[in-house]
Amino acid sequence: MSDWQVITGGVTAPKGYRAAGITAGLKPSGLPDLALIVSDVDAIAAGVFTTTCVRAAPVDYCRQRLQAKASAHAILVNAGQANAATGELGWQDALESAKALGQALSISPDSVLLASTGVIGQRIRMDALLSGIPNLVAALSDTGSDAAAQAIITTDLVTKSIALETTIDDRPVRVGGICKGSGMIHPNMATLLAFVTCDAAVSTSLWQQMLSRAADKSFNQITVDGDTSTNDTLIALANGQSRTAALTEMSPEAEKLEAMLTAVCQHLAKAIARDGEGATCLIEVEVQGTPDDTAARQIARTIAGSSLVKSAIFGRDPNWGRIAAAAGRAGVPFEQENLNVRLGTIQLMEAGQPLAFDRAAASTYLKQAAAGEYLKDDTVLISVSIGNGSGTGKAWGCDLSYDYVKINAEYTT
Amino acid sequence: MSDWQVITGGVTAPKGYRAAGITAGLKPSGLPDLALIVSDVDAIAAGVFTTTCVRAAPVDYCRQRLQAKASAHAILVNAGQANAATGELGWQDALESAKALGQALSISPDSVLLASTGVIGQRIRMDALLSGIPNLVAALSDTGSDAAAQAIITTDLVTKSIALETTIDDRPVRVGGICKGSGMIHPNMATLLAFVTCDAAVSTSLWQQMLSRAADKSFNQITVDGDTSTNDTLIALANGQSRTAALTEMSPEAEKLEAMLTAVCQHLAKAIARDGEGATCLIEVEVQGTPDDTAARQIARTIAGSSLVKSAIFGRDPNWGRIAAAAGRAGVPFEQENLNVRLGTIQLMEAGQPLAFDRAAASTYLKQAAAGEYLKDDTVLISVSIGNGSGTGKAWGCDLSYDYVKINAEYTT
Numbered sequence: 082m083s084d085w086q087v088i089t090g091g092v093t094a095p096k097g098y099r100a101a102g103i104t105a106g107l108k109p110s111g112l113p114d115l116a117l118i119v120s121d122v123d124a125i126a127a128g129v130f131t132t133t134c135v136r137a138a139p140v141d142y143c144r145q146r147l148q149a150k151a152s153a154h155a156i157l158v159n160a161g162q163a164n165a166a167t168g169e170l171g172w173q174d175a176l177e178s179a180k181a182l183g184q185a186l187s188i189s190p191d192s193v194l195l196a197s198t199g200v201i202g203q204r205i206r207m208d209a210l211l212s213g214i215p216n217l218v219a220a221l222s223d224t225g226s227d228a229a230a231q232a233i234i235t236t237d238l239v240t241k242s243i244a245l246e247t248t249i250d251d252r253p254v255r256v257g258g259i260c261k262g263s264g265m266i267h268p269n270m271a272t273l274l275a276f277v278t279c280d281a282a283v284s285t286s287l288w289q290q291m292l293s294r295a296a297d298k299s300f301n302q303i304t305v306d307g308d309t310s311t312n313d314t315l316i317a318l319a320n321g322q323s324r325t326a327a328l329t330e331m332s333p334e335a336e337k338l339e340a341m342l343t344a345v346c347q348h349l350a351k352a353i354a355r356d357g358e359g360a361t362c363l364i365e366v367e368v369q370g371t372p373d374d375t376a377a378r379q380i381a382r383t384i385a386g387s388s389l390v391k392s393a394i395f396g397r398d399p400n401w402g403r404i405a406a407a408a409g410r411a412g413v414p415f416e417q418e419n420l421n422v423r424l425g426t427i428q429l430m431e432a433g434q435p436l437a438f439d440r441a442a443a444s445t446y447l448k449q450a451a452a453g454e455y456l457k458d459d460t461v462l463i464s465v466s467i468g469n470g471s472g473t474g475k476a477w478g479c480d481l482s483y484d485y486v487k488i489n490a491e492y493t494t
Numbered sequence: 495m496s497d498w499q500v501i502t503g504g505v506t507a508p509k510g511y512r513a514a515g516i517t518a519g520l521k522p523s524g525l526p527d528l529a530l531i532v533s534d535v536d537a538i539a540a541g542v543f544t545t546t547c548v549r550a551a552p553v554d555y556c557r558q559r560l561q562a563k564a565s566a567h568a569i570l571v572n573a574g575q576a577n578a579a580t581g582e583l584g585w586q587d588a589l590e591s592a593k594a595l596g597q598a599l600s601i602s603p604d605s606v607l608l609a610s611t612g613v614i615g616q617r618i619r620m621d622a623l624l625s626g627i628p629n630l631v632a633a634l635s636d637t638g639s640d641a642a643a644q645a646i647i648t649t650d651l652v653t654k655s656i657a658l659e660t661t662i663d664d665r666p667v668r669v670g671g672i673c674k675g676s677g678m679i680h681p682n683m684a685t686l687l688a689f690v691t692c693d694a695a696v697s698t699s700l701w702q703q704m705l706s707r708a709a710d711k712s713f714n715q716i717t718v719d720g721d722t723s724t725n726d727t728l729i730a731l732a733n734g735q736s737r738t739a740a741l742t743e744m745s746p747e748a749e750k751l752e753a754m755l756t757a758v759c760q761h762l763a764k765a766i767a768r769d770g771e772g773a774t775c776l777i778e779v780e781v782q783g784t785p786d787d788t789a790a791r792q793i794a795r796t797i798a799g800s801s802l803v804k805s806a807i808f809g810r811d812p813n814w815g816r817i818a819a820a821a822g823r824a825g826v827p828f829e830q831e832n833l834n835v836r837l838g839t840i841q842l843m844e845a846g847q848p849l850a851f852d853r854a855a856a857s858t859y860l861k862q863a864a865a866g867e868y869l870k871d872d873t874v875l876i877s878v879s880i881g882n883g884s885g886t887g888k889a890w891g892c893d894l895s896y897d898y899v900k901i902n903a904e905y906t907t
Contacts, residue, residue, distance in 0.1 A: 132823070133819065133822035133823040134822040134823075134827055134828050135818050135819055135822030135823075135833065136822075166815070166843070166847060200815075201815035202814075202815060202847075388801070388898075392898075392903045395899065395903045396903030401615075402579070402615060405548050405579060405724075406546065406548055406614070406724055408548065409546035409547040409549075409724065410545070410546040410548075415547050416547070417547055417548050417549065417579070418581075433548075433579060434580075434615075435579055435614075435615035481899055482903075483896050483900070486808065486894055486895060486896050486898070490809030490811070490895075
């Protein structure tokens, strides 16, 4: 059905990109903590950032840069210190990081974008970062995506990476991505960071539109604990090295590219939800019948984020009442006579009334789905419809386990 | 400081009220499950109800009744079955319950209000309810509040009750209340139910305004898990039996009454938060410096509802980063340079910067506060200010413990 195929290579799968990840000494653990993604040529750059009022310096830095000039050559990412709540000194650290990398790459500091993740309130260990930059640049390679993916993670259990390829104008076009995150925020090791590369030729405004829409269908539709980070950052580069004709407005080719970009973002977003703190399975919620897609996404997000639904899935309990209650409070008006709820293929509620479903079978579905016996992944599927509207939307979350509480109560001081 | 004193008697403390609670056989456990509150004379009635689209029949019933006529003689409450998602048959059950009680009390069925709590999707055991009504009416007494409070609880660990008395026109005026709830929703044993009685003389519109404002400062400011119930109901009666002059608009006397009504609602709301599923302590969040009170309440609610903040408090971890991050995402714009965070009397963050506070002392504060060593209750106090505005607001929640997950994962099927 899809117009693309999965390929290897992550952010270095598209043409004209190199990446690297090294241990610079920012993380106390001694694990890799400094990553770099470079485009051989100046690339169109788009970004989506945290909407919170309490923001990290690199977030403000990227926003300003992209507002002034929607292109970039390089993305420098550190893990270990979040550079959030660090005031004017943190801002100066951001400027100095960009300047040092610009010099090492012989590019303007204005062409460097930045992202940080780690402990809130701590300044970046600038001596380690600055002395690491030469090694980082030396390590750049067109197979460096995995090393970069490794260097951006904090409490993640696994690295997250994907690359897809399609054909536009009879030429291969690729989109690759890496990301990190295992809670919406995991203070003091905060943040969702995602970096996407693409070798298509796209105008700046179209690329930003595509990225914003893709984020609305992916990263903005996952929830681990409902908390937003100070550092959340999604940056996407498009460098035109596929030598396809430039896309400047929506067209069949542009739609193809946007669909692939969306698929990359959804893959990465789901990987984050699945790696949610303490999660034993991924929960996918699909909603239909709303007046528009926004309403469907809102209901889906509310269900995926309900602590009661999440606890029930952890307990493998087919608790339709909690799903119905979460749908009802999502802020989208509907008649309860139109509410239908399904778990996998098992109908639990129809026209607002609970059905006499087989509880044992539904619980078995939950056990088997969470163990990965239905979809190729450990995915529990909840389907809800609330009317005859044409709106549809999906959201992803994870179950709420003892380990979530353990991780977050004992993370410490 | 307060203009009132605490008295005994709950909903039967105000003049002209009787109450009862009996075991009618609706709960499988055999515990009390049918409650009644009666005013000797027709009382002005106001209500605040769940805003969810998935509502129980008694909620729709009360809304219709109060719209047609803002007065009532009696409130009949059953525990065991929620009468939610029960369709037309559930609606008929509600009508029949009101009719039966009206006959037993020799009043119009229109003067009966209803509330249910229990398993969603189950119809009320009408045979048990109907045969219980004569015993219930026979049990009515002016010391029946505790029995009623006992009969409306489901998974609550304790009953919740309060009564206050003040003086208006040199005459005693009293407000009493009982409530139940140990999660915003605890499916399938759902719901927050609260019933308030008062012997002041108040006009219908003023009483409804007072109750709505009181609810905004109390029941709408507590969160256990962010989920809203199908059955949430707050009903307040004012029967004029104190023989004070009728209050028809705001005045010093009306303000005195509203302050006391608000205090009753806040006492009951905090009792619910403290009894939150798995909770080990109450969290009180006070916010100031916002443009208005609504904004302050919104920030307070977001902090009190953050899973990360709740987990940190359970771990007795003075994690200011999580408090700051929750404040930042509450939807109220502010400059992070103006953010101040305090835990008890310990300043954690000032002007957007973390302070070098004594972590051990802060953790000790959390341990001692949760153990009830500071306030008379087990209350952890979080104070946040975000600017120079005059807005203030409070919210209450509880910590997130292993037991919350246990209760909600293992509640079952």
